[in-house]
Amino acid sequence: MITQDKRLLGGVAGAVLLAAIGGFSVARYTAEPSPEAQKTENAEEGTVAHADNLAMTEEAIGKAGIAVEAVRAGGLGSEILxxxxxxxxxxxxxxVTARAGGAVTQVFKRLGDPVKAGETLAVVQSRDAAQxxxxRTAANAKAALAQKNLARERQLYEQKVxxxxxxxxxxxxAVAATAEARxxxxxxxxxxITRDGGGAIVASPISGRVTAESVTLGAFVQPETELFRVADPSKVQIEAAVGPTDAQRLAPGDRAVVELPDGRTIEARxxxxxxxxxxxxxxxxxVLDVRGSLQPGLAVRVRLLPSRGEASNAIVIPDEALQTLEGRDIVLVRTKQGxxxxxVTIGQRSAGRVEISSGLKPGDMIxxxxxxxLKAELGKGAGEEE
Incomplete structure (x- = not known):
């Protein structure tokens, strides 16, 4: 009898223990994760995913190469790609050209080298320069002599001599000699002309980098021969080809967005x-004015937003910004934490762009x-919660 009671008690105790363990497991998987747990998971990547929120540090965003862009109102009809x-x-x-004909005796800069305004790129030894x-020397001497003669004649005239x-x-x-000296x-x-008067200095008028050079040491060059090209990457413009109908909708001052090959976007006018x-x-x-340093010759795509465009409250975003999570169309909106x-509800698509009918408002950073x-990280978080 005692043995049977012990068995019964043991079975009841085991059932209670099993239920407790099961209840703990259910609570662990259904309860909200604690702040401490959120801070520890994926700590190395700097991301913490939970439901539709993804905490992510600025450093992690930069390492992942995630670009963020502000959205604005305007449907596909109001954009010109x-x-x-x-x-x-x-x-x-x-x-940069040779100012006088002669032989190239010195070359100081090569293709790709940085230069400053007024910096010497090469020297041409020239008989024209020497002449x-x-x-100049003779004209200065004549002007000085004429000034002395003028002073002497003034003194004699004042003395009535x-x-x-x-x-x-x-x-x-004196006036003629001064003009000739000038x-x-x-x-x-x-x-x-160089200080010794035997050569001509080839100098850059602007700061930048040498983008082309056609000079060889010892070669004879004619006056006005192109020797170098120098470009300042901070002083560039963008030339976009638009159709005749679209051109009539554009006006100076209209906003534009430049899409760079690396995925970044910059503002232009x-x-x-x-x-x-x-x-x-x-x-x-x-012709668009743009700030920042861009390489001349770079091919880009621009989105022109004409002031005479069609009025629309729809928001247009790049196709790559639209994601699907658990059967939902979503956009990842930037928050303070990540x-x-x-x-979102999507509308029509065209040329890698998609209209958002609802879910976003102008000014949202996506x-x-x-x-x-980011969608993959959210998917991991959703899988763990399930």
Missing amino acids: AQATVTAAPAGEAI IAAE SARVDYEQAQAE RAQVAASAAN VRAITPGLAGDTRSATA FRARN ATKNAFL
Whole structure:
């Protein structure tokens, strides 16, 4: 009897213990994770996923290469997508030529080297330069002599020793000599004559980098021969080809968004639209002012937002910003802690862009490039909770 009671008690105790363990397990998987647990999971990556929220540090966002962009109102009909090219602004590129003919005796810069405004790139040893230097020296000497003669004639005229005509003649000679000296000085400055007068300095008029060089040490060059090209990457513009109908909708000052090959976007403004169409492409050119350093020749895509565009409250985002999570269309919206998945309703699509009918409002910051990485982290969090 005692043995049987012990068995019964043992069975009851085991059932209670099993129920307690089961209840603990259910509570652990259904309860909200504690802040401490959230801070420890995925600590190395700097991300913590729970439900539709994803805590993520700035460092982790940067390492993942996630781009963030502010959304604005305007449907697909209010955007003009165009292919464009980064070009040097008129003041952002300089062609450096030889000011005098002669042999290249020194070369200080090569392709890709940085240069400062006024810095010497090469030196051309030139007979023309030597002649210009000699004319400058002779003109300066004549001007100095004419000034001395003028001073002497003035003194003699004041003492009533010489006639007034002699004094006036000395004045005329001094003015002519001074003008000749000034002309010779300007000619020497234009040719960038060296101090010894035997060569011409080839200097860059702007700061930037050497983008082209066609100079060989010892080669003979003619005057005005192009030797270098220097470009300042901070002084660039973007030229976008637009159709004749779209060109009529654009106006100076209209906003534009430049999409770079690495996924980044930068703001730009329309500065001008060419009044005529190109003969080969039958398209107009929209010239955009943009801040920042871009490489001339870089091919980019621009989204032009014309002031005469169709009015729409719909928001347009890149296709890569739209993700699907558990059968829902979502967009990852930036928060103070990281990102939050927000359900959205999509509309029409075109050229890698998609309209959002509801779920976003102008000014929201959303993840665009590599947004799928955030969706994957949220998917992990959802799987763990299930």
